[in-house]
Amino acid sequence: MSLDQLEIDTVVVGAGQAGVAMSEHLTALKxxxxxxxxxxxxxAWRTRRWDSLVAxxxxxxxxxPNMEFDADPDSFVHHDQVAEYFEKYAKQFNAPIYTNTEVKKVSSNRQTAGFTVETSQGTIKAQRVVVATGPFQKAIIPAIAPKQESLYQIHSDQYKNPQQLPAGAVLVVGSGSSGVQIADELNRAGKKVYLSVGAHERPPRIYRQRDNVWWxxxxxxxxxxKTDNGPLKGLAVSGAHGGHSIDFRSLALEGITLLGMTKQFDKDTVYFQxxxxKSLQEGDQAYLAFLDAADAYVQRTGxxxxxxxxxxxxxxxxxxxQQPILTLNLAQAGIGSIIWASGFGYDYSWLDxxxxxxxxxxxxxxxxxxxSGIYFVGLPYLYGRGxxxxxxxxxxxxxxxxHIDIQRHYLEYQDKHHRELHMTKEKTA
Known part of the structure; x- marks a missing residue:
């Protein structure tokens, strides 16, 4: 089917997990x-993950729900297997996915309902557009990042493996899943690692023989x-090495130097909050509250x-x-690389x-x-934490x-009522 001048009910932008899921449900509703x-x-699962990453x-x-992985159910599969899973899943229902097709602009029609979707393969007219481009659209490196060309700086989105980095110690900024897993991998590879830690949650991997996802x-x-508009806390959880709980004190015992939140850079000196x-204590409190809730559930249900x-x-x-480092001279510490595990932002410049x-x-x-007619799926806390x-x-x-199906039924009623009214007028004319 040619896309140029196509007129269709719904266009879904993005064929990651959100887009594939959206297509399955739209297909089921015809x-x-x-x-x-x-x-x-x-x-993103293929090329925007580091080499060793697992789910x-x-x-x-x-x-x-409708397809299992070809793996031990309790295992944490490699990111390449996740990509293959979605490709195979889409084939189950012949999802109408057009790859190598970039959406350049979506704009509201001024004279009629719906939207004009300009793509690299032509222009489409659609009644509805579902934005399924996910939460990881634009990697963010904060403005405080130093400007020295001698420093090797990348976002965690660009990290692949320890061999990618030049010689010397590494400063990892960010204590979510990406930051702690990358810091751990670099430390295991023999790198001297400094990890800048902020507010975070660290649920147990396994507690009382059940994974945290079960709890x-x-x-x-x-x-x-999420009841506030503040930034999301880092979620320190890992499926690496068969799955294990993240404990920052354990990382410190293994040789990683923990630091507070990165505050600013001044030439070769970095300052920390x-x-x-405080961050570790609050993380401990949330961790113990998790265990308390699990224990209460066991007691209540038997x-x-x-x-x-x-x-x-x-x-x-x-x-x-015990004695947090508040200032660090990068040159004296031998730090030649900074990895910013500092999150992502949205890029909707193509949505008018x-x-x-x-x-x-x-x-x-x-x-x-x-x-009306524009939808978003795949964003954090769209409905809830999941x-x-x-x-x-x-x-x-x-x-x-x-919701789309309901709107279509409203319009079908309107069209049907209009036709019936028109036929009645013709008969009485």
Whole structure:
């Protein structure tokens, strides 16, 4: 099917996990649509991950309902297997995905309903557009980053392996999953690593013989919403090495030097907030509260899961925690590389629609935007905590597809009523 001058009900932009899920539900509802992807299906899982990365959740959970991974259900599959999974999944229902098709602009039609979608393969007219480009659109390196050309600086989005970095120590900025896993990998490879730690959560990998994804499920954690507009806390969790809990004190005992939040750079000197102990203590409190909630669930339900008192032991503070480093001379510390695990921002420069707030962030309710016919799926906390996870995006997409179906039925009623009225007038004429 040629895309140029195509007229169709719904255009889905992006063929990652959100786009594939969206297509499945639109297909089930017999809603005509196409999915446009500028690269390949699940491209981010193929090329925007470091070499050794595995999924952060076990594959019995981090999947779509209608197909299992070809792997041990309790294993954490390699990112290449995740990409292959989505490609295979899309083939199950012959998803109408057009790869190597970049969406250059989406604009509201002024004289008629719907939208004009300009692509590298032609122009499409659509009644609805679902933005499924995900939360990792634009890697952000803060403005405080030093300007010295002698420093090798990359975002975690560009990191591949330890061999990629020049000789010398490494400063990793960020304590979410990417930051802690990259710091750990570099430390295991023999690099001297400094890790700048901010506010974070560190749920147990396994507690009382159940993975944290199971606990989040039975405790209602996946449905929890974000009640403030502040930045997301780093989620320190890992599927590496068979899956293990992240403990910053353990990382320090293994040789990583922990630092507070990175404050500013002045030539060769970097300054840190005096908040390392506070961040670790707050992380401990949230961790122990997680265990408390799990214990209360076991007691309330009578489920047979063994106690695990060892999980509550907090390791002793190392020197870098007891006496936090507040200033560090990069040259004297031998730091030749900085990896910014500093998160991502949105890039909707191609969307010329009224669906954004004053800060250019999507303005929506559960993915239904402020402009009729524009939808978002795959964003963090779209519905709840699970929204940006593989299984969660599938359920969000189902809700959005249902909304589209309802709108189509309204329009079908309008068209049917108009035809019947016209026929009545003809008979009485």
């Amino acid at each position: 809603i005509p649509h196409v999915v446009l992807e500028k690269n390949r299906i699940a491209e 952060n959740g076990p594959c019995w959970h981090d999947r779509f 989040l499920g039975v405790l209602g954690g996946w449905d929890s919403s 005096n908040d390392l102990q 489920i047979d899961l063994p106690e695990e008192p060892e999980a509550r032991k907090i390791l002793k503070d190392t020197e870098c925690i 629609v009224n669906a954004f707030d004053a800060d250019a962030k999507p303005k929506h309710k559960l993915g239904v935007s402020s402009e 929204s940006s996870f593989i299984w969660g995006v599938w359920h969000d997409a189902k809700r959005i597809a249902g």
